[in-house]
Amino acid sequence: MLLTCEQCQTIFRIDDSAIAATGQQVRCSVCQHVWHVEPHQPVSDDSNRLLGDVLKRLRLPALTLIMIAAICTVIYAFRGPLTAAHPQLLSAYQFIGLSISPNLSVLQVENLSADYERNILRIRGQLKNNYHLTSHASALEIKILSQTGEILAIERMVPEDKVIEAGQTTAFFLQVDIDNATDAQVVVTPISQNIISR
């Protein structure tokens, strides 16, 4: 290790083992100044301590990063239910370029009925949210088929509500002016569309 005299600044090279583990007095051979010297810490200890300090200091930021990543995952994965429950978030999602569309796999058409009277076909039913969180309602495609399966008309409509609470339904109703639909079949299918902020 190198020792610098506190008084005359002369530098001495001495063996590490020459200094007692608890430190000791040394005398400068040039100016006779006496001072106390602590033993030299091995470099590896220093770097270990430094690494420990760095890790300690990094622990909080690392946890913060993990939390931010977790929050981002939730924000991404649950963007449908989140924006369904809080439509004011839609514009934020749009701002960061994430599109939102209804989760068709949780939507189900129920209680579909069609009445035909004097060339007017009235179609009504409900769209159910089978998910455990609020979901976006989707638009619906309505196919009117003849008995032989020929397409008489295709219509699109949106149900009454834009979002559906968990396990709840929203109603839809459509009235179509159409000929020869006495024995028509009606097929209603939820369809995907980008949901934009409103």
Ligand SMILES: [Zn+2]
């Ligand atoms: Zn000296």
